[in-house]
Amino acid sequence: xxxxxxxxxxxxxxxxxxxxxxxxxxxxxxxxxxxxxxxxxxxxxxxxxxxxxxxxxxxxxxxxxxxxxxxxxxxxxxxxxxxxxxxxxxxxxxxxxxxxxxxxxxxxxxxxxxxxxxxxxxxxxxxxxxxxxxxxxxxxxxxxxxxxxxxxxxxxxxxxxxxxxxxxxxxxxxxxxxxxxxxxxxxxxxxxxxxxxxxxxxxxxxxxxxxxxxxxxxxxxxxxxxxxxxxxxxxxxxxxxxxxxxxxxxxxxxxxxxxxxxxxxxxxxxxxxxxxxxxxxxxxxxxxxxxxxxxxxxxxxxxxxxxxxxxxxxxxxxxxxxxxxxxxxxxxxxxxxxxxxxxxxxxxxxxxxxxxxxxxxxxxxxxxxxxxxxxxxxxxxxxxxxxxxxxxxxxxxxxxxxxxxxxxxxxxxxxxxxxxxxxxxxxxxxxxxxxxxxxxxxxxxxxxxxxxxxxxxxxxxxxxxxxxxxxxxxxxxxxxxxxxxxxxxxxxxxx
Numbered sequence: 001x002x003x004x005x006x007x008x009x010x011x012x013x014x015x016x017x018x019x020x021x022x023x024x025x026x027x028x029x030x031x032x033x034x035x036x037x038x039x040x041x042x043x044x045x046x047x048x049x050x051x052x053x054x055x056x057x058x059x060x061x062x063x064x065x066x067x068x069x070x071x072x073x074x075x076x077x078x079x080x081x082x083x084x085x086x087x088x089x090x091x092x093x094x095x096x097x098x099x100x101x102x103x104x105x106x107x108x109x110x111x112x113x114x115x116x117x118x119x120x121x122x123x124x125x126x127x128x129x130x131x132x133x134x135x136x137x138x139x140x141x142x143x144x145x146x147x148x149x150x151x152x153x154x155x156x157x158x159x160x161x162x163x164x165x166x167x168x169x170x171x172x173x174x175x176x177x178x179x180x181x182x183x184x185x186x187x188x189x190x191x192x193x194x195x196x197x198x199x200x201x202x203x204x205x206x207x208x209x210x211x212x213x214x215x216x217x218x219x220x221x222x223x224x225x226x227x228x229x230x231x232x233x234x235x236x237x238x239x240x241x242x243x244x245x246x247x248x249x250x251x252x253x254x255x256x257x258x259x260x261x262x263x264x265x266x267x268x269x270x271x272x273x274x275x276x277x278x279x280x281x282x283x284x285x286x287x288x289x290x291x292x293x294x295x296x297x298x299x300x301x302x303x304x305x306x307x308x309x310x311x312x313x314x315x316x317x318x319x320x321x322x323x324x325x326x327x328x329x330x331x332x333x334x335x336x337x338x339x340x341x342x343x344x345x346x347x348x349x350x351x352x353x354x355x356x357x358x359x360x361x362x363x364x365x366x367x368x369x370x371x372x373x374x375x376x377x378x379x380x381x382x383x384x385x386x387x388x389x390x391x392x393x394x395x396x397x398x399x400x401x402x403x404x405x406x407x408x409x410x411x412x413x414x415x416x417x418x419x420x421x422x423x424x425x426x427x428x429x430x431x432x433x434x435x436x437x438x439x440x441x442x443x444x445x446x447x448x449x450x451x452x453x454x455x456x457x458x459x460x461x462x463x464x465x466x467x468x469x470x471x472x473x474x475x476x477x478x479x480x481x482x483x484x485x486x487x488x489x490x491x492x493x494x495x
Contacts, residue, residue, distance in 0.1 A: 026067060027064070027067065027450035027451070027471065028379055028382070028450065029381075030060060030063060030064055030067070030472070031379075031382055031450060031471045031472040032379070032381035032382060032385070033056070033060050034057065034060045034061065034064070034472040034474065035381070035382065035385035035386075035389075035472050035473070035474065035475070036381070036385060037053055037056050037057045037060065038057070038385075038389075038472075038474030038475045038476070039385060039388055039389065039475050040053050041053050041054070041057065042392075042475060064472070065140075083127045083130065083212065083213070084127045084128075084129060084130075084454065084458065085125055085126060085127065086125065086126075086127075086128055087123050087124070087125050087238045087240050088123065088124060088125075088126070088128035088131075089121060089123055089124075089242070089243040090116070090121060090124060090155050090157060090162055090164075091114065091116050091121040091155060091344075092243060093128055093131060093132055093135070094114045094135060094153050094155055094164065095114050095341065095343070096132065097132060097135045097136050097139055097153070098112055098113065098114050098139065098153060098341045099341055100136070100470075101136070101139055101140060101143060102319075102320075102340070102341050103321075103476075103477060103480075104140075104143055105143055105151065106319050106321065106340075108143065108146075108147075109148065110143060110146060110148070110149065110150060110151060111149070111150035111151070111259035111260060111261040111262055111340070112139070112143070112150065112151050112152075112261060112340075112341060113150070113151075113152055113153070113259075113261035113262045113264070113265035113340070113341055113342070114152075114153045114155065114265060114341065115152060115153070115154050115155065115261075115264055115265040115268045116154075116155040116157070116268060116269075116272070117154060117155065117156050117157075117268065118155075118156070118157045119268075119269075119271070119272025119273075120242035120272070121155065121157060121242055121243075122157050122237045122238075122242055123237065123238045123240040123241070123242060123243060124157075124162055124235045124236070124237055124238055125235065125236060125238040126162075126213070126233065126235045127213060127454070128454075129453070129454020129455070129457060129458060130209050130212065130213055130454055131164075131213070131231075131233065132454065133205075133209060133453065133454060134164075134206050134209050134210060134217075134231055135153070135164060135166070135231075137202045137203070137205060137206050138164075138166045138206060138229050138231065139151060139153060139166055140202070141202050141203060141229075142166050142167075142168035142170065142227070142229070143168075145168070145170045145171065146168045146169055146170035146226075147170070147171075148169065149168070149169025149170075149226075149260065150168070150169055150259060150260045150261035150262075151166065151167065151168045151169075151261065152166075152167045152168075152260075152261040152264060152265070153165070153166055153167075154166075154167060157237075159236075159237060160234060160235075160236060161232055161233065161234050161235060162232075162233050162235045163230060163231065163232045163233075164230070164231045165228055165229070165230045165231075166228070166229045166230075166231075167226065167227075167228045168226050168227055168228075169226045169260075170226050170227060171223065171224065171226075172221045172222050172223040172224050172225045172226055172227055173219065173221040173222075173223070173227055174223050175222075178219050178221065181203050181219060182203050182204055182206070182207035182217065183204060203217075206231075210231060210233070213233050214233065214234050215231060215232050215233035215234060216231075216232050217229065217230065217231050217232075218230050247273045247274075247348045248273065248274045249270070249273040249274060249275040249348065249351060249352070250274060250275055251275050251276070251290075251292040251293075251355070252275065252276045252278050252290050252291050252292055253270050253275050253276070253277055253278065253291070253292060253293050253294075253295065253351065254278045254279075254280045254287060254288075254291040254293070254294035254295065254312065255267065255277060255278065255279050255280060255294075255295050256280040256282060256294055256295070256296050256297065256300070256308060257282060257296055257297030257299065257300040257304075258295065258296075258297040258317055259297065259340070262317060262340055262341075262342065263279070265341075265342060266295060266317075266342065266347070267279075269342070269344055269347055270347075273347075273348060275292075278291065280294065282300075282304065286311060287308065287311045287312055291311075291312045292312070292313070292351075292355045293312065293313045293314070293315060293351050293354045293355055294308055294309075294311075294312045294313070294314050294315075295314075295315050295316075295317055295338065296308060296309075296314055296315070296316050296317065296334070297316075297317060298316050298317060298318035298319070298322055298325065298329075302328075302332055305329065305332045305333070305334065306332045306333055309332060309333030309334055309335075310333060313335050313354040313355060313357060314333060314334045314335060314354070315334060315335060315336050315337060315338055315350055315351070315354050316329045316334045316336075316337050316338070317337070317338045317339075317340060317342070318337060318338075318339060318340065319339070319340055320339050320340075320480065321476075323339075335353070335354045335357070336350050336353065336354055337350075338350060371395055371396070371415075371416035371417060371482070371486035372395070372396045372397075372398070372413055372414070372415040372416050372417075373390055373395045373396070373397050373398070373415055373416065373417045373418075373419065373482055373486070374397075374398050374399075374400065374406065374409050374410055374413060374415035374417070374418045374419070375387060375390075375397060375398070375399050375400070375419045376399075376400045376401075376402075376403065376405070376406035376409075376418065376419065376420045376421055376424065376429065376432065377399070377400075377401070377419070377421040377424070377448070378401045378402060378421065378423075378424040378425055379421075380401075382421075382471070383399045383401070385475070386419065386473075386478055387399055388475075389475035389478045389479055390478065390479065390482055392475075393479045393482070393483075395482060395486075398413050398415065401424070402424050402425055402426040402427055403424050403426060403427030403428055403429060403431055403432030403435075404426050404427045404432070405426075406418070406420065406429075406432045406436075407427075407432060407435055407436065407439075410436055410441060411439075414443075415443060416443055416444075416485075416486045417443060417444050417445075417446065417482060417485050417486050418436070418443065418444070418445040418446070419446050419448050419469075419482075420432060420433055420445055420446065420447050420448060420465070421448050421449065422447055422448070422449040422456065422460065423449065429447060429448075429449075429460075430459060430460065430463045431463075433445055433447065433460070433463040433464040433465055434463045434464060436464065437463070437464035444466040444467070444485045444486075445464060445465050445466050446465065446466060446467045446468070446469050446481065446485065447460035447463075447465040447467070447468045447469070448468075448469050448470075448471060448473070449468070449470065449471065450470070450471040450472075456468075466485070467485070469481060
């Protein structure tokens with residue numbers, strides 16, 4: 001079976017086919033612009049040149065956000081949305097959104113975390129893809145208008161409803177502006193429209209999707225006090241066990257110098273593990289007695305880190321991009337590390353190791369890749385950007401321009417990772433993934449597409465995708481993705 005570029009939407013309406021084709025054709029050159037600029041920004045530039053390149057990157061990013069919102073809104077108008085039903089874990093779903101958006105948050109100096117207000121987190125049955133799309137828009141909107149502080153996603157599981165609350169430390173919204181936030185082509189103020197560069201469709205999409213799910217979305221805010229966007233969806237708990245094991249840690253875990261959202265999320269998890277979180281007052285001198293482990297913020301002064309690590313087993317909490325500092329924290333006495341945004345299984349495992357006095361197994365200090373990557377993409381600009389980004393990090397890269405070429409290249413090179421574009425001529429990425437898996441190919445395959453929605457994500461996973469990534473992937477994000485899937489013992493730990 002072969003398929004053309006337009007066959008991806010063969011089962012949809014003509015309106016859907018038009019939107020998918022238009023989306024692909026507009027996004028493709030835009031992805032090339034953003035990808036090339038990401039490589040340019042890694043070269044030696046004069047201050048003026050860097051300023052010009054950053055302006056291109058920011059303008060291109062705003063244009064891509066605008067395009068995504070317009071196409072999503074048009075898609076909702078063009079056809080009836082079919083809802084899916086599957087078992088899902090709300091914590092895992094929210095964490096996927098947070099992990100996707102954490103590079104944007106960290107680049108802006110913001111903390112981003114997820115907290116469940118009930119442990120263990122029950123499994124629900126419903127349309128996880130639409131919920132993920134709503135959360136992505138809500139969290140992305142919060143990051144867009146928050147200049148300092150944090151964004152925290154709260155999960156409130158109930159027997160007949162599931163509630164997500166996205167809390168931010170942004171400028172807040174005046175009461176008279178809140179009622180129109182969820183209207184299409186409206187923003188809270190003209191100054192926000194100028195700053196955002198959008199047309200106010202993101203929250204309108206959220207409202208329409210919430211209505212489709214039979215739920216509701218609302219906002220609570222005051223100027224200067226940030227905002228809380230709440231999504232409530234009527235869902236029943238599924239007849240399935242929680243996906244997170246009930247861990248009994250016991251004891252007392254200290255928290256020192258952590259960013260605010262991460263500290264709240266950690267305290268919730270530690271309590272759920274039947275241990276006592278203890279917020280440490282760094283001005284009070286020695287650590288209080290009885291602490292089993294202390295979790296330290298990576299921004300604490302080195303002398304203070306060393307002092308605290310002498311008094312109790314210590315783990316440092318840092319961002320993925322700060323992995324180069326792991327050796328320094330080892331020298332300061334830390335037994336190991338945790339990465340923001342945190343994963344519960346990693347937290348439990350590493351607290352147990354640190355409590356026993358054992359070192360957490362060290363992540364290789366080098367950021368160089370050591371794997372073979374196959375890039376399947378028919379667009380030569382996108383393929384060139386990806387190849388240059390990965391080869392500069394030490395990966396061995398092979399490029400294929402069609403799905404059939406990808407099959408031949410995979411058999412010939414036996415790659416450790418495949419980055420599979422979904423829309424290619426001769427044979428699309430869906431069919432190529434299906435054939436690879438049918439032939440016994442076991443390595444990770446990441447489906448890459450400029451158009452990511454719940455339907456495409458579901459189809460990709462049904463065809464054998466290990467994960468799904470949205471274009472554009474800048475050079476740093478692409479290298480991080482490749483390292484995560486080719487390095488044994490991922491830095492972020494287990495689920």
